[in-house]
Amino acid sequence: MLKKISRYLKVWWLMSRNSFLGFLTQRFGAVIFLTGKLLRFGFFFIFIVFLLKGTKTLAGFNLNQTIFFFLTFNLIDVVSQFLFREVYRFRPLVVSGGFDLVLTKPISALFRSLMGGADVLDLITIPPLVVAIILAGRTLNPSILHSAYYIVLIFNSLVLATAFHIAVLSLGIITLEIDHTIMIYRDLTNLGRFPVDIYKEPLKGILTYLVPVGIMITLPAKAFIGLVSFKGILVSFALGILAISIALRFWDFALTKYTSASS
């Protein structure tokens, strides 16, 4: 098992290095793209600050808490983009039949399709984001237990994000549509930019349990503030395991529908 993990880590490192070299060939475009991402973050941050200055609270949360929700959303969003950027490049493989070459290689086709090209631009933004989360988190005076809850729930969020990305890949094989599906996933997670408590039922319920944006993004931040019980954490883990199991079965099913057209 350890040998297998080590082999996959080596393959991942190799693919990530290739992705980095690809990035170096488009330096100008990449710098503009990164500037855009930072500006979007900055605009939303400024918006939250000015909005909360005017309203004092948002769905019962104060400025520091709302900023913490926003930073948590960004962390999960950026880390999943860093790890799963290859999903955005999956469609041409299926449309051209080039996916045949992935299937014949002695590594998991899912691993290659999901994690075959880590995004350097997102990697650059992760360390400052973590620092910002630590600084913002300190203003909320969390207990050690609540901080631990936060960290394990972030891992659970990444499991849910993985399940979403696997589902998008699977849908891509069946329908040949990836671009908008992945952007709809992004739009759904964007609904978690603010605590899901701002939404009314039934949307709030849908976003918490059916499309678990709430569990993915709002719950870790709420646990940090001390608003989630141990039972709530267990339920969220159960949902994470269920989501990844369904996604993996869906992937197996999608593979049976791959026609190798155009190859």
Place this chain on the structure above:
Amino acid sequence: MSLSKYISVFKISFVQEFAYRLNFVMWRVRNVMQIFLVFFLWDSVFSDPTRQVFGYNRDKILTYVFGILFIRALVFSARAVDIAGEISRGDLTNVLLKPINYFRYWFTRDLSSKALNLCFAVIEAAILFLILKPPFFLQTDFRILILFAVLLVFAVLIFFGLLLLINMTPFWAPESGWAAQFLFMGIITEFLSGAVFPLDIFPATIQKVLQFSPFPYLLFFPLQTYLGKISLSSMLGGVLASAVWVIILILTLNYVWAKGMRRYAAEGR
């Protein structure tokens, strides 16, 4: 200028939008989801109906949110986003050889996209209206409605000018068209036009600085006019500023296009 060929371009472009139906439906779904975020955010802020924040009451802010849906469909829908790819692939040559004005050709294609998106926006707004049952501010002053319509026409022209300018980036940086589009159209225009949040949450100084840019005249200013949040003289000032921006953009566009044409070498063909 023969109008019939542009009518043909309009018809063909309109039909082409239906060639990728799933793509189009997904694109509209995304628009509706973005409205959900903004709607519920403001609905939460104005949960107390008597509350006034940033000069808005509940009716006006939720009308602003629905206004975003319409104005995005009218102003921001465009096919001219494909120009950058056309230049970098060398496909521009195909169009240059045809007896058609390049700018008018793309403007016509944009109009067909706007017509289709607007039709869908009306249906979506009706459905959202039935589901969310928001209060709605109905403007009844005929003078304001005329100024609102004029501002929308200018907004369409300003957006077209900005989009074309950004799409000419590949004349000088063939691989960076997508990145320039993301930065200027996807981020800067989106935020500074008021399509994500109303610009009057900013301090007065920032708002004054933004007034000297073309962005607020794309969405924020027309909506301020519709909501009657500014005086009639300010509205007229906004119409004048929009007209000036249209002229500046036309002149800049012609200049950049002429420079780009000298640079264009049809690489990739």
